[in-house]
Amino acid sequence: MIRRSRWVLAAGASGTAICLSVLAGWQRGGSLAERLVWVAISVVLVVSAHLLPALVRDAPPRIRIVTIVLWVACMAIACFGHATFFLLAQRHAGELRAGAVPKVESLSGRDLTAVMAARAGVIDQLATATARPCHRDCPRLAARRITLAAKLDALEAEASEIQHQQAADARAAERRDALAADPVTARLATLLGTTTARVDLLSGLAFAAVLESVACVLWTVALRSQPSIRDAASVASLVAESHASDRPPVTPLPAELSSDPDVTRLASDVAAGQVRPTVADIRRHLSCSQARAVALRRRLAELDLPA
16 A cells, blocks of 8 residues: 555656646747657656656666766756746736736827827917907907817816826736736745745746655655565575475385376375375375275375375
8 A cells, every 4th residue: 555655646746747847848839849849858857857866776886976967957957847837827827817907998099198288289279369359359259268268178177087097007007917926926025025026936946846856756765665676586586495495305206106197196295285195085186986096095005105
């Protein structure tokens, strides 16, 4: 049960790491061929990082030193790939959270700059109309003044509306930015006095390093629990020797009695303790008749076998 648990945990850790590497490699590439190459490289490096410590534990020192260098390189590249996945996953999750904030629709087709420019022109026209003396056609001049004043009020209302909309857009943008960052990461960054991007990178590298280390340890323990071929051969030879030492020696048959195969077989079985040299047991053991069993018992008696 414990051995099976080791294999299950090791396979689960490696499977998780391989999935992360596949997703990270797939997101790195552009075309299909590039993505497949990135995925293949990532999978090979992850599997190598997990199995190298267990596979070379009995290797010569020179090979182990070279393997350690390669293992460190594989671990670094694997952790980098996992960190890439974590960062991309956090960014996608932030985009989904930020997308839940409704966007404020613009009610005016113009921006604030255009409205303020038009307002300045109306103010200039109104000032000119107000300063003009009324010698003739005074009703028309008064109407123009009223029209310009109303137009100025409309432009001021439009400018105020645009300013309110810009403030609402700014609040929505701040809310989206707050939702885009992971809440725990944002609070941790504030506590440490650093940026959220640095905390995301460090946390991704930490998760990747822990996952890779756990997978390496589990595979080392799982493969170490299996006996090697040399140990298995030694155990098999010891078992064979113990069985051979426990088996009683077989008394060789005389030449005149070895011509009957039933006598030879029966003598060997009696010497091995598989059957007692009685008529009933001989008959049951060889499935022969009573007379044949009696004759075989007499032949065995000539060999001085214990009854």
